[in-house]
Amino acid sequence: MTAVARAHLSACPACDAVPAAQALADHAQTEQEARIALSVPGVHCAACIATVERALEAYPNVTSARVNLTLKRASVEAGAEITASDLVSVLAAVGYEAHELDAGTLSATQNDKAGRDLLMRLAVAGFASMNVMLLSVSVWSGAEAATRDLFHWISAAIALPTILFSGKPFFVHAWSALKHRRLNMDVPIVLAIVLAVVTSLWETSLSGEHAYFDAALTLVFFLLGGRYLDHRTRAVARSAAEELAALEVPRAFRVVNGREESVAVRDLQVGDVILVRPGGRMPVDGEILEGQSELDRSLLTGETLPVFAEPGQTVSAGEVNLTGPLMIRASAVGEQTSLHRMADLVAVAESGRSNYTSLADKAAKLYAPGVHILSALSFVGWYLYTFDVRTALNIAAAVLIITCPCALGLAVPAVTTAASGRLFRKGMLVKHSTALERMAQVDTVVFDKTGTLTAGTPKLINLDAFDSETLSIALALSRVSAHPLSVALTQAAQMAGVEPAAVQKLQEVPGYGTQGLYNGDLVRLGRASWVGASNEGSTAAYLSIAGKVSEGFVFEDSLRAGAEEAVTALREGGKDIVLISGDSSDAVRALAEKLGIANWEAEALPEDKAKRIQALSEKGRYVLMVGDGLNDTAALAAAHVSISPASALDAARVASDIVLLGGDLSPIPMAIETAQSATGRIRENFRIATIYNIVAVPLAVAGLATPLIAALAMSLSSITVSLNALRLR
């Protein structure tokens, strides 16, 4: 019922006139129904759409589900009791990876006011330019005297309001550039449009032969086309990036007078007591008051081994609590937390990168003054030659129109749109507008270990070393715990077909392990010190039966999908590969040897990582950094270009230029190739545009350019440039 009401509301254009009523209706609706948005990077075909929609709609209390294939996103109308994580597991069951998106930011980007505005102006410009072109064709094919004047006046009547409406974005940009005493691409554009319209009006009023209304309109049309492409690419990237940023739901449990309440993290204050459940992330910096557990610090430091936690110990925001509930007294909140202090480091590192000038800006810097000087010179030259302002002005306008950067305005956006679209289909989101150009220069790739090259989930590697009785006891003990090592052990044992032994009085001792009684004997599975074993330094759990300790269960972080392929392909592509991690030397060496990376560094602090990258850059290297942790954030910002997986902390994703939407690393080498061919195309496009100018400009300066030649040159160069961009696919 409500879904029908919504469809009716948004389909009726008149309703836009009563936004208040609509807001009211929307509001009433949100109370009954929740709209959940999911990012589903894996959908790519008609069958995928049907599978995903059917799976979601089959779930109880889901009213409707719709997949948007362009944005690779599913939006679901469901009862308020349905949470996004339910739906994520529904999709996982049918084989699609999904992430929750924030519905608030989604509704803001969905309507995409700016994009619609541009499209509207583009449509009006297209309509007007075609009509004026029609009139111009009859003038070119021989309309004379009164007819020609009539056609010129009608053209003027169509062109003037259209240029005011459609050209507004250019006028605004050019004005803001001039206000800051700079020149951008829009200044020559606006000058050309204005000069063309003014001289044409003057000519028309004197019953002159040449009017450039059609040229001015086509110019606006083509340039708006480029602007729209550019906007669309960036809007898709921006909205997806914003929505990913909302992945971490910022809520915490505050304990007041023995009762816990759910509050937003930004409302927490220093001194508040907060309960962090197993599996939860620390919202603030603080000190442990009660409870024992283990902490996973891998996102902050890169350590894979969980750290023991007990009262009196300090914790930092971002650490994950693993086994037991912890009570924390907040010592720093919000901006003061160690997590946010990292931002300062990022700001320092980032200042190095802002030096990059995009190809378009470089071209504009050469181009804009050149055009103005050329046009001014031809005005002065012709004025001195004929002493006729009208002729001189006409020629100056023709020069400006012919050189106007129609093709230049399309050259970059057409290519970036094609390249970003291609990368998006492979599961990569290009966030930054110059990321592709910088990516093309890369010669060194720096990887982080934990969570980037490895999946961050441990895997048991010595299952064969144990007899079946030991395994069945271990399985009985590990089954009851949610600790990552226990989960890995359970998985491995069940895969091997081990049946759990009959262990009684199972009990998890947070921070240490699990224990129980087997045939009247105490059995324990857990930390070396608790069980009574000697730790060998590797990630391991130990089992003791009646005080007798078995060999350690050794775990290893499993490789992320595609990591090996990515490293191999990059090496074959002639890139230097470096591994920098905050983890212990042993773990890093093992991984480096496995992947054949000769150049590695362990136990690196966040500052070390950033410094190492800066050192590489100073040596003239162009570094691509791939990382996910908070300890990588500064390094990501310092690198020439950076990539982070979608599973990364939002701070890391914000600092990086490209986000990998899927869990697979293998698209990285392909992305570099695409970036290189895209940059090649951009340069080619600039060359094509220059050739057109070299041919047409002498004609214009010599006073031989007619509106027909201007129209031909403009359309031809724009079309060639767009077609050249499409060859990228």
Next chain:
Amino acid sequence: MQVLSYLIPVSLLLGGVGLAAFLYTVRSNQYDDPEGNAHRILSGQYDDKPKS
């Protein structure tokens, strides 16, 4: 040449109708998911009515 006084307004009107139709499609979200629509048309599921 008298005919021009009919033909020019007529052509402008026809073009205007096209423009209005385009603006309507923009306003009714028909460009939100071009790729998805291209795939949906291949499935028999939406033959009777489009997906809301």
